[in-house]
Amino acid sequence: MSKEIYENPDLKKERQNCPFNKEEITHLLDGGKEKTIERKQLENYILSDEQLKDAVPMEYLSHADKYAEELRKACLLMHKLADSPAGQVPTLRALMGAGLGSAVLKEGNPLALHYVMFIPALMGQGTIDQQAKWLEKAYNLNMIGTYAQTELGHGTFLRGLETRATYDPKTQEFILESPSLTAYKWWPGSLGKTANYAVVMAQLYTKGKCEGTHPFMVQLRDEETHEPLPGIVNMWLNPVCISSYIHYGTYVKPTNSKLSYATMVFVRVVVCQDVTTNLRKAVTIATRYSCVRRQSELKPGDREPQVMDYQAQQNKLLPPLAATFAFQLAADHLWNLYHTANNNIEQGDLELLPDLHGLSCALKALCSSEAANFVEVCRQSCGGHGYMSCSNFPRIYGQVTAAETYEGENTVLWLQVARYLVKTRKEQSGGLSVKYLIGEEKGPKTVDTTLEGIVKLYRRAAVGLVDVAIAELDKSGRKGEAPHDAWNHAAVYLIKAAQAHARLFVVESFVDSLKEGKLSAPVRTVLSQLCELFIIYWLLERSGDFFLCSNLTKQDLLLLNSKYVELLAAIRPQAVNLVDSFDLRDEVLNSPLGCWDGNVYQRLFDEAAKSPLNQSNVHESFHKYLKPLLKSNL
Numbered sequence: 001m002s003k004e005i006y007e008n009p010d011l012k013k014e015r016q017n018c019p020f021n022k023e024e025i026t027h028l029l030d031g032g033k034e035k036t037i038e039r040k041q042l043e044n045y046i047l048s049d050e051q052l053k054d055a056v057p058m059e060y061l062s063h064a065d066k067y068a069e070e071l072r073k074a075c076l077l078m079h080k081l082a083d084s085p086a087g088q089v090p091t092l093r094a095l096m097g098a099g100l101g102s103a104v105l106k107e108g109n110p111l112a113l114h115y116v117m118f119i120p121a122l123m124g125q126g127t128i129d130q131q132a133k134w135l136e137k138a139y140n141l142n143m144i145g146t147y148a149q150t151e152l153g154h155g156t157f158l159r160g161l162e163t164r165a166t167y168d169p170k171t172q173e174f175i176l177e178s179p180s181l182t183a184y185k186w187w188p189g190s191l192g193k194t195a196n197y198a199v200v201m202a203q204l205y206t207k208g209k210c211e212g213t214h215p216f217m218v219q220l221r222d223e224e225t226h227e228p229l230p231g232i233v234n235m236w237l238n239p240v241c242i243s244s245y246i247h248y249g250t251y252v253k254p255t256n257s258k259l260s261y262a263t264m265v266f267v268r269v270v271v272c273q274d275v276t277t278n279l280r281k282a283v284t285i286a287t288r289y290s291c292v293r294r295q296s297e298l299k300p301g302d303r304e305p306q307v308m309d310y311q312a313q314q315n316k317l318l319p320p321l322a323a324t325f326a327f328q329l330a331a332d333h334l335w336n337l338y339h340t341a342n343n344n345i346e347q348g349d350l351e352l353l354p355d356l357h358g359l360s361c362a363l364k365a366l367c368s369s370e371a372a373n374f375v376e377v378c379r380q381s382c383g384g385h386g387y388m389s390c391s392n393f394p395r396i397y398g399q400v401t402a403a404e405t406y407e408g409e410n411t412v413l414w415l416q417v418a419r420y421l422v423k424t425r426k427e428q429s430g431g432l433s434v435k436y437l438i439g440e441e442k443g444p445k446t447v448d449t450t451l452e453g454i455v456k457l458y459r460r461a462a463v464g465l466v467d468v469a470i471a472e473l474d475k476s477g478r479k480g481e482a483p484h485d486a487w488n489h490a491a492v493y494l495i496k497a498a499q500a501h502a503r504l505f506v507v508e509s510f511v512d513s514l515k516e517g518k519l520s521a522p523v524r525t526v527l528s529q530l531c532e533l534f535i536i537y538w539l540l541e542r543s544g545d546f547f548l549c550s551n552l553t554k555q556d557l558l559l560l561n562s563k564y565v566e567l568l569a570a571i572r573p574q575a576v577n578l579v580d581s582f583d584l585r586d587e588v589l590n591s592p593l594g595c596w597d598g599n600v601y602q603r604l605f606d607e608a609a610k611s612p613l614n615q616s617n618v619h620e621s622f623h624k625y626l627k628p629l630l631k632s633n634l
């Protein structure tokens, strides 16, 4: 007789009479039905492998054992990718997109940098000959690389990097050196124990002149023994300059000095997808748990309600639920822009590079910071159980907060966006993602609270805040302040303008995607409700920006607040169906709180039982420390 599959009765009830086709949303998020099939096949292919499962929870292993266990699984995963029916590269892409990597490699992926930065650096900056020499070796894993840019003393200010690469015309070699303690490469993933090669960013010196930072291929370790090569600690010999700027000893300037930063642009684009995948996990865990958890008393004398029935809980969880769709659609737009710009750059057309830089900085900073805030709200919404390591919130939070710092610290990226916006606004040049700065809303500043009216408010805020920042810069200039001081003293306004620009891009992506998308009426209805909820939520959160740049009134805000709480109530019944549409398997969620069947309490109990401390009633330390204390009559 088939075993009855348990399903928490509350979750079961939430899933009854779903008014829309969940698979339609799954296909939308995957990029089509075929992609969904491919993803599910990959998930089955990987998650069914018993050797990729953790014998004991990772949190109970030592640092060294964690590393060894993650490396074991990563290497096994690579063999599986190589044998994958879909082929290594498509499988790799699917793996990166589905968040599967962190389902298997929970403490970190020792080979991630090889794929996410080392290979992209070779592809983006290597010459044809260099790619012929190294790319196949890298794809075949006959070498493991990392991307070594950040130093102890510098991570943000690339022009301040101290590692030097001096070209010796006699030997036609580059001598790489770390001239000081602060020049030591620090932070690069896999550099410590895994990688045997690195793309190293260093200041190129030739004929006594510094030509700025350039990428160099450096072998770190012997390919057989894995021992660090002689002098590797603070003197690196025989690197090879990646790219082709030295011709017979003469430095040839690249068409754009920032092309060497191209790898960072690629990763910023990838990060937007990655933080969105992590946010989707957090929202799924918190939403399902909030429909299983019953607590307190809503109506006196009634049964304890599902905590999701509290408006306060809906206010915590439905905006991040909406954000997962908003960020996914914006990340898709950015990914398409990246491919267009990259193809043009390969043909020598750099026109889109500033737009791509501006937009990738804006979205990486916005998606990572918003995702980090939303993941923390999701954790808090689960009370004490959300604090447990096994809830998976601590790990998800660690992953999204890291993204606020790596690949360009967010504040620094916001200022890059502001630099681009001020320049574009002043030149009134037609930047791709600042089209609205040119086509700004004319006509009366009256507010209408329709979807289109709200988008116009976002447009006014984005344009208006750039103008406020420019007015601040001009005011400082008139006072005789030097440009760098004026820029520093306008930083608060500049960052607000950059953030308003990023929010407008996300809002327009969401609204345009719903207009263009071929959606069934029920799916369009629920996604439109999420879209309206999200853009009102952000407006209410940042109402100061809108007051500053439009005729928004207190009455308008009260009306928008009422609309917001109406939308909370309208979306509440579909919360579980919407997170079910993400189609995240329990192994990917990796959390007793978010499991599909809602059997939360038994799974929490089972997880606690795995602790080494729960393998005996009295731990040996009692006899060593506590018992003597108890007897000591202090």
Ligand SMILES: CCCCCCCCCCCCCCCCCCC/C=C/C(=O)SCCNC(=O)CCNC(=O)[C@H](O)C(C)(C)COP(=O)(O)OP(=O)(O)OC[C@H]1O[C@@H](n2cnc3c(N)ncnc32)[C@H](O)[C@@H]1OP(=O)(O)O
Pocket: 073, 074, 075, 077, 078, 092, 095, 096, 097, 101, 109, 111, 112, 115, 116, 147, 149, 150, 155, 156, 157, 158, 159, 189, 258, 259, 261, 262, 264, 265, 267, 270, 271, 274, 353, 354, 357, 405, 406, 407, 408, 409, 412, 416, 419, 420, 423
């Ligand atoms: C076993 C299984 C394996 C399977 C594999 C699966 C893998 C699973 C993984 C899944 C996905 C994972 C998700 C992603 C993980 C990523 C891990 C990343 C780890 C982290 C890596 C790093 O952190 S690398 C180091 C990053 N560092 C930075 O980003 C440094 C930031 N600083 C800067 O960018 C610059 O210093 C600056 C921009 C802040 C300032 O530079 P600079 O002073 O030179 O510029 P100016 O401000 O003077 O501007 C000059 C001019 O240049 C333009 N510009 C600047 N930067 C760029 C750029 N990048 N591109 C283009 N243009 C640029 C700027 O706009 C100015 O232009 P003007 O015209 O003069 O205005």
Ligand SMILES: Cc1cc2nc3c(=O)[nH]c(=O)nc-3n(C[C@H](O)[C@H](O)[C@H](O)COP(=O)(O)OP(=O)(O)OC[C@H]3O[C@@H](n4cnc5c(N)ncnc54)[C@H](O)[C@@H]3O)c2cc1C
Pocket: 113, 147, 148, 149, 150, 153, 154, 155, 156, 157, 186, 187, 188, 189, 402, 405, 406, 407, 408, 409, 410, 411, 412, 415
């Ligand atoms: C998990 C993780 C993984 C990483 N992996 C890698 C890797 O694989 N390879 C690699 O090369 N690096 C890596 N890094 C390093 C990362 O790229 C840097 O930490 C990041 O670029 C920030 O630089 P920083 O550490 O020098 O911070 P700093 O720039 O020193 O930041 C300190 C403070 O100074 C502020 N600040 C700095 N400059 C300005 C400015 N111009 N205007 C206003 N405020 C400013 C910042 O906003 C911040 O508040 C990793 C970092 C982390 C956290």
